[in-house]
Amino acid sequence: MRKILYSLFLVAAIVACQDLYDAPPQSLLEVKLTNVDTLSNRIPKVSVYGVDQDSIWIYQVQTNAFRLPLSLEETTSFVLLLDSIADTLTIRHSNELIFESAESGFYHEFKILDVGHSFNQIDDYEVTDSMVTKNWHENIELYILSVPAGDN
Amino acid sequence: MKILSFTFFLCLLATISLGQERDLKKKPERTDKFIHMDGLRVGLDLSRSLQHLWNKGNRYGTELSFDMELTPNLYPVIETGWERLSINHDYLEYTSSGSYTRFGFDYNLLVAEHKKDMDIVYVGLRYGFNFANQQVKKYMIANYWGDITGRLGRQNYNAQWAEFVLGIKGEIFTNFFMGWSIRGKLKMDQKDFDMPHVYFNPGYGPAEKEFNFDISYSIYYNLPFNFRGSKKE
Numbered sequence: 001m002r003k004i005l006y007s008l009f010l011v012a013a014i015v016a017c018q019d020l021y022d023a024p025p026q027s028l029l030e031v032k033l034t035n036v037d038t039l040s041n042r043i044p045k046v047s048v049y050g051v052d053q054d055s056i057w058i059y060q061v062q063t064n065a066f067r068l069p070l071s072l073e074e075t076t077s078f079v080l081l082l083d084s085i086a087d088t089l090t091i092r093h094s095n096e097l098i099f100e101s102a103e104s105g106f107y108h109e110f111k112i113l114d115v116g117h118s119f120n121q122i123d124d125y126e127v128t129d130s131m132v133t134k135n136w137h138e139n140i141e142l143y144i145l146s147v148p149a150g151d152n
Numbered sequence: 153m154k155i156l157s158f159t160f161f162l163c164l165l166a167t168i169s170l171g172q173e174r175d176l177k178k179k180p181e182r183t184d185k186f187i188h189m190d191g192l193r194v195g196l197d198l199s200r201s202l203q204h205l206w207n208k209g210n211r212y213g214t215e216l217s218f219d220m221e222l223t224p225n226l227y228p229v230i231e232t233g234w235e236r237l238s239i240n241h242d243y244l245e246y247t248s249s250g251s252y253t254r255f256g257f258d259y260n261l262l263v264a265e266h267k268k269d270m271d272i273v274y275v276g277l278r279y280g281f282n283f284a285n286q287q288v289k290k291y292m293i294a295n296y297w298g299d300i301t302g303r304l305g306r307q308n309y310n311a312q313w314a315e316f317v318l319g320i321k322g323e324i325f326t327n328f329f330m331g332w333s334i335r336g337k338l339k340m341d342q343k344d345f346d347m348p349h350v351y352f353n354p355g356y357g358p359a360e361k362e363f364n365f366d367i368s369y370s371i372y373y374n375l376p377f378n379f380r381g382s383k384k385e
Contacts, residue, residue: 050296101351106302
């Protein structure tokens with residue numbers, strides 16, 4: 001009986017030591033790439049870094065959808081390299097601080113107000129959902145040229 | 153035929169119900185309609201300082217209780233205490249603390265074996281309220297564009313709730329008792345904020361839940377003050 005009580009106490013003590021906390025969620029802007037030429041099935045190699053940032057967010061990943069982190073400034077600008085051809089993408093947005101829980105802390109949600117871009121590979125854009133939340137979903141669809149602009 | 157079967161079924165149900173009612177009426181009246189415990193019982197809840205063992209974060213507190221047998225088997229109770237919860241990790245430093253009080257009564261279900269038998273098994277009801285404050289001393293949000301840190305000022309709030317209690321108190325030495333209770337807590341009212349929401353209610357528990365379970369383990373001393381001037385055989 002005493003052994004059982006000691007065991008229960010030990011289990012309770014171990015459980016008590018395991019206060020594990022999750023990192024807060026992150027709201028990421030999701031971008032989908034669509035070829036202007038509907039017959040093309042081009043999937044470009046994508047690299048992304050923030051303007052004036054030293055670190056690369058995405059490096060040479062072949063994909064037609066990716067997610068981007070927004071800053072707390074009024075605008076956030078990225079350099080997008082689609083098959084090594086650079087475009088800039090600028091998002092004007094508002095942000096709101098959200099309390100998730102005491103276990104994980106705070107995070108931000110964003111609302112897209114405007115989008116600007118250069119025209120090297122990006123032809124046009126459409127905001128599919130302006131709310132950037134912790135439940136990641138498509139926010140912007142970028143229409144890209146099927147072949148690099150210089151090859152036209 | 154269906155109507156006959158249905159009528160028979162209804163008659164059977166009515167007979168069973170009547171039989172049960174008669175059984176209830178037959179229940180003998182209590183034989184211990186006398187004051188078991190003179191004086192005022194003061195208790196200290198030992199479980200309040202050990203709550204971090206089964207709760208997230210560092211939760212601790214102190215609670216005192218006072219009860220007396222006002223009429224046979226009915227014990228008005230006051231419980232008052234203080235609690236604090238602090239949660240510290242990489243992303244948040246949160247503290248909440250406050251004092252709380254509960255009023256109510258316990259009813260003893262255990263029929264005493266003799267006049268000095270002060271052991272009780274009880275059910276009880278409480279009304280509880282608290283005055284508390286919370287503060288986010290620091291928060292950190294990891295971000296590609298640079299980590300974001302901030303803090304939020306102290307916020308005062310209060311809450312009210314009802315409690316249903318089931319427990320025992322047994323006399324281990326003369327006038328010394330030990331006991332435990334299981335408690336169901338039902339939130340009635342809560343002052344809340346948009347940023348951040350109230351996370352913890354002293355005396356109640358996690359604020360986001362409308363219903364909380366709790367356990368307590370206490371020691372008691374009965375101050376043998378015979379305010380009625382009655383004599384025990």
